[in-house]
Amino acid sequence: MTVDSEDFTEIGKPLPRREDRRLLTGQGRFVDDIAIPGALHAVFVRSPHGHARIREIDTVEALELDGVVGVFTGKDLNAWTNPLRLAPPIEGLLPTKMTTLPEGKVRFHGDPVACVLAVDPYTAEDAAERVAVTYDTLEAVTDAAAALAPDAPRVDDDLESNLVSRQSFSAGAPAARRREAHAVVEAEFHQHRQTHAPMETRGCVAVWDEGRKHLTMHIGTQIPHPLRGQLAGRLGLSESQVTVVSPDIGGGFGQKIALYREELVIAALTRHLKRSVRWREDRLENLMAASHARENTCRTRASVDRSGRILGLEFEITEDFGAYCFYPANYMSRVVAMILTGPYRIRDYAYEVKVALTNKCGSGPMRAPMAITSWVMDGTIDAIARQLGLDPVEVRRVNMLSPADFPHTMPTGEVLEDISPAETFEAAVKAVDVSAIRRRQGATCDDGRLIGLGFCTVVESTTYGSHFYKSAGIAGSGHEAAWVRIEPSGAVNASVGLMGSGQGYETPLAQAVAEGLGVGTDDVRVHMGHTDIAPYGMGSRGSRGATAGGGTLYLCARKAQERVLTIAAAVLGLNSADTASLRLRDRRVQRRIDDAWQDTELTLRDVARTAYLDPTALPEGVPPGLDVAMTYDPPPMTYSNATHACIVAIETATGRVVIERYLVAEDCGTVLNPVVVRGQQQGAIAMGLSGALFEEVVYDASGQNMSATFADYLLATACELPNFEILHMNTPSRQTPAGIKGMAEGGVMGAIGAVTNAVNDALAPLGVVANRQPLSPQYIRGLIRSAENTKNPRRHGS
The missing domain is CATH 3.90.1170.50 (Aldehyde oxidase/xanthine dehydrogenase, a/b hammerhead)
Structure with missing residues (x-):
């Protein structure tokens, strides 16, 4: 599907979120505002x-x-x-x-x-x-490794063990690549248990x-x-x-x-x-x-040549799923394993996924349930650079997919196309001036601070089509449904099976309808969240709101415009073939004459009144009314991409991590509304950084939750977060309506990888590695204390 964004008149406008007026003036209507007497x-x-x-x-x-x-x-x-x-x-x-x-x-x-x-x-x-x-x-079991021991107490008495799910996969010959390799690099990654903490x-x-x-x-x-x-x-x-x-x-985030x-x-x-x-x-x-998320341990084993090129990759992930399964237990970790190789050129790949039950609150999806993916992959790249004494930027370049590689089939069979990881990476490298950071690192190693630079290139799976669910063995559909109804007065109502939880859907979805129909965004009202009104859709999860929801509404609105123009052609005395020379713009029917668009005497209201109130004037085969519905099943998977760059300073005396600069080069395809997109990007990055630096659900050995207040479960505030610089490098997808890709979760993925890689870059002179989160001052100070030799700093490639 070829898309020329220059043709858009409503899509892409930085319109203010229309729901903000009621929310900011106290006119929102939440569950507690619903009065039910008695x-x-x-x-x-x-x-x-x-x-x-x-x-x-x-x-x-x-x-x-x-x-x-x-x-x-x-x-x-x-x-x-x-x-x-x-x-x-x-x-x-x-x-x-x-x-x-x-x-x-x-x-x-x-x-x-x-x-x-x-x-x-x-x-x-x-x-x-x-x-x-x-x-x-x-006796309680509160650790996944302990839960998988043969004599562990059983969480679910109906199961023979606490291993509730196990899948494995292999493509190529990763074991053979290991034997051929110049070096085998192993790395571990421990992501901690977190929870969603919505305002409501x-x-x-x-x-x-x-x-x-x-x-x-x-x-x-x-x-x-x-x-x-x-x-x-x-x-x-x-x-x-x-x-x-x-x-x-008031917020959902998957909960x-x-x-x-x-x-x-x-x-x-x-x-x-x-x-x-x-x-x-x-x-x-x-x-x-309520629900927890994220707790897993990952191990990678990369077989590499002298330049750091990955010849084969082996991956293990063990997830702690808690006490109950509200979702199939393989759901989150299986997706991590399927998309792990992301922006890198890897052919030989194997994975093993294990999921354990423990005596903790049950787990479910949290904004970016595959969040650990990019940290694991880029963290492995950094581990290769450390072990071989190479520049991590160059190791990324050696392994990065180039524009000529697309469409690219990952070893798991997932197809990447219309993304630009090499371009976003080079833009981020240029923007932060790596050589200047390296010079600064050498100059500050004795002043009580350690400076680190981390990169993380994200390939974000945004919109899961039904084919992906089936191929992954996950029950579910990826389709979405919409209707667009033009009333007899010409007013436009629309609906879709999504439900927003603070993302600002009402404005960009109205823009998608307006673009497809040929009216102004203010002319459109979008209705969501009521099962007797909205068509049956799969709802809001992942980053499918724009691609599945906006895309379906856009297609449905275009279909409605076709109906309008068919009726208009009849009213104007044209035959059906002449609809190609008609269009609807600003609620007026226009006709192309001598390579120029000219207004006719017809408006959308005129056509609507004919459709509803004068059915005998309708062309043969056109039913009365202007009510159009359709469903749309997206491609098996839609991807967007970005590269995150983070510069940190670690105070060696306290272990505190201070983010000095944070930059993202982002490619999320066609942007429905820049205001909403920027808000989603900022929110996702903030959530990722908060989780990586502060948040942690803690249980003791008896299964007591020790972090059930905000005095113990810490959240980042504006005081702890930096300004986010965003470089927009958006290229449309040729596979989706209007070229939309989505972008609401990649910020989480990139943030946890970029900040942790930056911390490890800062710690490199000490010979220690932070392989678990959160990156609390206590943890970082412990690593610094354990370093045997803090003299003679050595940097990558030196």
């Missing part, structure tokens, strides 16, 4: 243990409190709901089953064991404290209409239609009996995708009691029991 309030009783048998749940004292309507346990809820069974036909993936609430045992600190309903939240809180649960504690925690309001036997669920969700299907299935209802309404959402047990409990109780029920978790609950 709604009961729910509070959950949670396990204080990481692993324990439930002996007894005594609710007598709680029920004696005035205002308490009921206390419900797993025995109640599991009789009213169906369990979640995950058993996709994937080799090496074990089937799992999860009940709505545990009856036999709890598996992590914070596991919900009972739900209290009362007339107000304060009474519900008081009653929850009166629920007495007797436990027999069990999880919450919902459920309303049951007994007369219609219909459930309405008000909930901040990224995937309204799939969530509706999950609710219906778990409750034994038809999808036509469930409506999901998602209002404004608001799954149907969690608490939300299912609320839906089941409102149906059982025939009364509305609402729930809002507090921050402690969110940090402890």
Whole structure:
């Protein structure tokens, strides 16, 4: 699909986000703003243990409190709901089953064991404290390596071991390349457990209409239609009996995708009691029991020649998936393994993926679930440079895919095209002036600071088509759906199956419709988040909002324009073939005469009135109305790319890492709205840096979560983050509508790699390597202290 961005009139405009007016003036509508008179309030009783048998749940004292309507346990809820069974036909993936609430045992600190309903939240809180649960504690396992030991306590009693998933793959002959290599370089990477920490925690309001036997669920969700299907299935209802309404959402980052047990409990109780029920978790609950992510250990073994060229690469990843599987356990790590080689020319490649259950909160996708990918790959490049005494910039150049290499098929079969990793890398190298940094490093090695420069080139998988899911053995569809309706007055309404959680979808998606139809962005209203209004789509996850959502709306709007022009041709007395000489611009029908576009007397309103109110004037075969719908399945995978460069200064006395400069050369294809894109890029980088430097979920050996407050789970603020310099080098994709690629997660990927590589560049004179995150002052100071010799600094290539 050839795209000429110079032809765009609405796409690419830096329009302000239209939702900001209501959000900044306090007019947003979140779940807590939805008033449901008489709604009961729910509070959950949670396990204080990481692993324990439930002996007894005594609710007598709680029920004696005035205002308490009921206390419900797993025995109640599991009789009213169906369990979640995950058993996709994937080799090496074990089937799992999860009940709505545990009856036999709890598996992590914070596991919900009972739900209290009362007339107000304060009474519900008081009653929850009166629920007495007797436990027999069990030995907990809180480390993936320990969980995989033969004698480890079993997290899921239905499984024979804690190894819930294992897959392997090999292309070429990496073992043979190892024997032929000049050197074999091994490296390790440990990414720590993190959580999403959205501004708005999880919450919902459920309303049951007994007369219609219909459930309405008000909930901040990224995937309204799939969530509706999950609710219906778990409750034994038809999808036509469930409506999901998602209002404004105060952040999601992947945490608001799954149907969690608490939300299912609320839906089941409102149906059982025939009364509305609402729930809002507090921050402690969110940090402890909502969803976690990221914890994995990776090892690479690269066979290289004298120049650092990678001849073969072997990769192992072990992921700690927590206590429960809300998703197939192979999901995140398998994607990391499939796209690992990214921007580098590697033919012989093998991987092994292992996923373990532990007594921790269950894991799920978090913005850039494949975040570790680029750190592992570029970190391996740096390890090669260190071991061979080479310049890491030159090692990257030796291995980097060049423009002549595209389209390029990765060893896993993934195809890269319309990306520019070499170009973004060279732009970043030039912008930071590597030679100047090297001179500065030599001059500052004795003043109590260590200076480091790190690069990370990202190939971001943005939009997963259905073919990718099938080939990866992952259940799911990648398609998206949209409708565009031109009303009799000429007003334009549109809808898509996405739901924004703060990204600013309403403006760029309206721009996509306006561009495709030939009207102004202000003429378009986009409706999302209501399953009775929006078409069935796969929702917001990854970076698919622009490519799948915007692309589908753009195609649908073009289809609507074709309908408009067909009717206009008939009104103008032209035959159908003459529609090629017509177009819609600024709501006016224009005709091409003598190589120039000229307005006709027709407007969009004129055509719409004919379509709706004068059907006999329509050409043969054209139905009344102007309501167009379509679905679109993107290519198997769409990629964007970027190169991140980070300059840090480490204070040797304290171990504190200070980011002096941060730069990104970015290629994300056609930009729907530069304001929104820049915000997404800045937010993603900030999230990546915050995770790499500060955030960490910590458990002790008994399974106690030691980081369930913001006093312990640290987040970066504006004071700790630098200014982000962004070099825009966008080239359109020829495979997607309007050339859109997407870009909302690559900033996370690049940030964790660039800052860690910069820290290791600074530590190189000491002969130590930071191979785990977070890069806390304590950790970095420990590495510095352990260095045997801090004299005679040696730099790459010297």
